[in-house]
Amino acid sequence: MTGARIGFIGLGNMGGRIARRIVDSGHEVLGYDLSAEAIGAAGATDAGTVSALVSGSDVVLMSLPDSKVVERVVFGEGGLLVATRPGQVVVDLSTAAPESTRKIAARLADDGISYLDAGVSGGAAAAEKGSLTLMVGGDGAALERIDELLRSFATQIFHIGESGAGHTTKLLNNFLNAVALAATAETMVAAKAAGLDLAMVLDVFNASSGVNFATLNRFPKIITGDYLEGGLSNSLMLKDVTLYVELLGQLGVASLNSTGPIASFGLARALGYADAISNTVVDALGDISGGIRLADDKEEGRS
Template sequence: MNNKTIGFIGLGNMGGRMTRCLVDAGLTVLGYDTDTQRVKTAGAQVADSIAQVAAESGVVLLSLPDSKVVETVVEGAEGLLRHCREGQVVVDLSTAAASSTIRLHGLFAERGVQYIDAGISGGAAAAEKGALTLMIGGDEATVATLDWVFAPIASKVFHMGASGAGHTTKTLNNFLNAVSLCATAEVMVAGKKAGLDLHQLLDVLNSSSGVNFATQKRFPYIVDGDYLEGGLTGKLMNKDVVLYIDRVRELGVASLNASGPLASFGLQVALGYGDLISNKVVDAIGDVSGGVRLHQPL
């Protein structure tokens, strides 16, 4: 096992971009994905199995769709728990359920392995530039040894607390992201039907109390037909809202504002846009509002 070799499991939309940043920084990355071409495209060495990643890496990074997949990779018959070694560090960059993360942390601890949860924010654009924000949970001393891993992929790193704190923070952030995106989409469809100039409407919103990430960073492009493809899909956004509902239920917090994004991204999925970027929620709302497209004449 080479302690300076990084294993990377899951080289999809975000994982592939992060791997490329690590490789470009001169680090040795051993990648495993069900699609081998993704590993090659990211410039990593190709691993034949999870077992090989565990055997040849000191630090293993995971970037997977959800906790169910993470649990399969970790607890499967040929998963990380079976092949990990004492002293290794596993960092989960997925958007996962904190309760699952905490449980897996305990299983890894029994084998002398540190399991760190690291929620990420910034989307594909930030991943491309190595400018992500990391929200980390787990052993603080271990996190302090990972600067050389995080530096090529993140511009901001926050240690949020014990195991599960990183993924909890990510879940809370993603819920606010979902709220602002679907609410702004609804407002922009209404503005379109009211005959307002949408760029001017955005200027007003961004100078007023309605300003949010979607008004600043998304809709200035969407109103001209650029949906910023490559980011979080509608299905994944819908999943994240459900993760939020589950987490606040576990914490005993009333979820009074989840129905809007749950309905909006559920509509996006139901209308066939689920595998497209979550920004397409504006088209789903437009569909049920008379066939509105922000960048097309009424």
């Protein structure tokens, strides 16, 4: 991808960090975001409009909140379709509904454009380090063409299958993430209420069958008051779990374990943590359990 012109739409918590990695790898990036500050922080050049960005790019990456926003960017007035041309590659890094993804891919394919759905895993910390995992659906040849670009921010890239397969796998992964986070938060609030040494409890979990991503990577920080700001919010986590349930309904698969994370992240949103990082679900559970906080001084370690 040497010499390729790169455009990036959506420079928020994840998109901004990914774009910065691309810039630091030596690419110039045209950016579009509602926040001029976000464009500057990512090291991108402000394209001004979506159509101008697409006109000036060979590869367009998007990191947007949901399928409704993605479809508005693609199909809306002054959107992506106005300026696309054959041979371009569009990479959707959003967590989106696979059905919508396949619809967009089919429409862009009519114009000779490759649309790759690339689910992202690893969070803000991995984005900053360039060590994200990508699960990609769509044309394998197009994926191979942009491999060098993707390696600027991802260390593991899995070509899952046809269009929609990447976003499907992302929803499955995010559901497991949501279950682990919500369940671990509940057990840690209980450990605090029981007067246990929280660091020791995590050591036990991580040496036992309860080990998961949250026990290994989230709660060792959370118990010190560091909530690892910059990751997925409670509202977005709830959105992802809801998309998962909708997907299973379309597949005819029973979802018997979704009520826990839906209740947990729904509670967090209702109690005022909607836009806070999803790790604060532990505070929402603590709120309804007598005001429990894992850290002795919650604010001390937060950025």
